[in-house]
Amino acid sequence: MTDQDTARPTDHDSPWKEALEYYFQEFTQLLFPAIHDEVDWSRGYTPMDKELQQITADAESGRRHADKLIKVQARDGAETWVLIHVEVQGEPEDAFAERMYTYQYRLRDRYGIDVVSLAVLADTRSSFRPMCYRYARWGCELSFTFPTAKLIDWEERWPGLEASENVFALVVMAQIKAKRLKQGASRKDTKVALIRLLYERGYHRREIMRLFHIIDWMIQLPRELEPEFVQAVHAIQEERHMPYVNTIERLAIEQGIKQGLERGLERGRHEGVEGTLRKLITLKFGDLPAWADKRLASATDTQLDEWVLQILSADSLDTLLGKH
Template sequence: MSEVNANYDEPWKEALGEYFEPFLRFFFPKVHSLIDWSKQPKSLDKELQQITASSDSGLRIVDKLFQVWRSDNRETWILVHIEVQSQEESEFAKRMYIYNYRAFDLYEQPVISLAVLGDERNNWRPSSYGYNLGGCEVSLKFPIAKLLDYEAQWQDLEKSKNPFAVIVMAHLKTKATTGNSQQREQWKWSLVRGLYERGFERKDIIKLFQAIDSMMTLPQELQQSFEERLNRYEESRKMPLLSNMELRGIEKGAVQNARESVMTVLRLRLTEVSPELIDKLNNISDLSVLKQLLEAAVTVNSLGEFQQSLERITRPDTEN
């Protein structure tokens, strides 16, 4: 059975955009208490692009920037930086500092930088950056949330109705089942079933299902088995919240977004994409293949190299 790459970036980014208030309430309650939630936070995606434009930090980064208002009616910007690399990165704290001062320099507003560490190294907990030279001292301290710490709180996560309890559980079990697709399918089913049993509203079940389904990637045969089990469960409970049509629509939307991401990266990094290459990409419907092609699009140095990667990734496996 072929192994597929997990997808952490998109589920985290989507969840942050949809559930920003629960995010702060779950991970950073002190920051949450500073904000006047009667005023709608504003997502600043264009402004964030200016701040991170020259970053070469790669795919395993999720950044979001929000404009909020404090309880004293003052405007504040919150820069949320989610690190989901599986390995320790020496430049992480420095990058947090750079993004913080760029945001302040560009917009002259107080900036709160926050980091969620989703890696697998328990002792890696960067929370500050600074230097002292010739009497000049510069420093930044920033709050962090380490996802590994929540493994010891699993029972609390199972009881919580905060959407990010579900996201954390999915993240931890996706990491824990790397290389074991059958175990991942079992955990994926358990987490999705829990959405119904916790009493989430229909719209939240669908959004959180999308996050779990996108993050906890499975080989096609196991994904089909998972969906069949979900259909049987809904029929037995007479709760058809996620119909076959909705499941297919979710999958179709994810595939189309993945195709567009590959083409956008190729256009930005290399040159205009040929109609022939567009046709090839449009004929690919396997989400795991498209995610591999997206990684290739980010790393190759020419369209020729990408074509070679495309042929290698889509070549039928003749060894098994």
């Protein structure tokens, strides 16, 4: 079983929520252009996460999708909140359309303004395309429709995604490949290709860091392939003459600490922290030498915790682990 097979649903929720928060305009422009044209983007937009949590607090725990509520200004001057349900893990769900309607009427009832519900379907079942919720009984009838975007439909337009100037095209490509590719080597090669494309587009440093983070979290690799991925990224950076190495290493390390500690709670704390530290050492210093492997294998919980905290500032593996 690979690392991506054991990832929790929240491993995918966070990159999607981050992508939607920072690139909401680009998201609508790519996937919902008609909606995009109705918004006054010069007024900006406001994420409303706390308000959405109040509406969805009683929803079933462990559901495999990410929610985002955004407040925007319509071009005609009317405020419009946009509720976005993103099925980041792509599992078809019989009750999906009904849930979309439930959140729609709860939001409208609570805030008394127009609500537009959008759905992004990231699963790979072509037949799963919910667009409407209907209910009828004894002459009383209700019909609620909502726009949807099926990501696998973009596979036929892959060259268009690769050529797109829209930054959200990279997010869509990463999600599609994360779902389609199961074999580790293929995932690694595809991830490297997306990172190369990211660098070739000439984005500013902050943009590269943010998109690198999203892609890195979406397409997870087996532990044994992480060193090859890191080496490939270094090669791309040197080729493009972009001095972002230290920042990207730090970003990957910080993300690895968060993910690894979460997994540690599931697998057993010692095993989880040790596995995380091994990955972080590989990311920063390269392949693990035999002496370091022995040090990690015999370390106490306290030692592991100290090394995880110190790795960001350590300038060498000898300094970090105290080679004797």
